[in-house]
Amino acid sequence: MGYRLKGPVRKELLALRVRLGQLCSHDLVKAQHIMQEITVLSRTPNGHSHGLVVPRACSVCMYFGHTEQHCVVRKERDVQTEIEEEARRRLVLYKEIHVYN
Ligand SMILES: [Zn+2]
Numbered sequence: 001m002g003y004r005l006k007g008p009v010r011k012e013l014l015a016l017r018v019r020l021g022q023l024c025s026h027d028l029v030k031a032q033h034i035m036q037e038i039t040v041l042s043r044t045p046n047g048h049s050h051g052l053v054v055p056r057a058c059s060v061c062m063y064f065g066h067t068e069q070h071c072v073v074r075k076e077r078d079v080q081t082e083i084e085e086e087a088r089r090r091l092v093l094y095k096e097i098h099v100y101n
Contacts, residue, residue, distance in 0.1 A: 021065030025057035
């Protein structure tokens with residue numbers, strides 16, 4: 001905390017994060033290499049690092065670089081589920097109206 005990354009390093013880190021995000025869980029070795037680079041680049045002058053070393057793939061889409069909470073696949077799936085539930089609710093309501101009236 002309090003340590004700000006300098007421009008060129010920041011750009012390099014962003015590029016590495018993009019590459020990491022394109023890897024799937026079966027690319028674990030590649031992901032580990034990128035994580036290693038990220039860890040080295042984000043090291044503070046006094047040697048502390050603030051990155052995780054072990055890459056974890058998202059449990060929903062199996063891609064690296066984000067967690068389930070930030071997964072677009074999960075978000076889309078949630079929206080789809082909501083739409084389906086709404087359709088089901090409407091159908092139940094429709095049936096109730098037509099059966100009891
Ligand atoms: Zn995901």
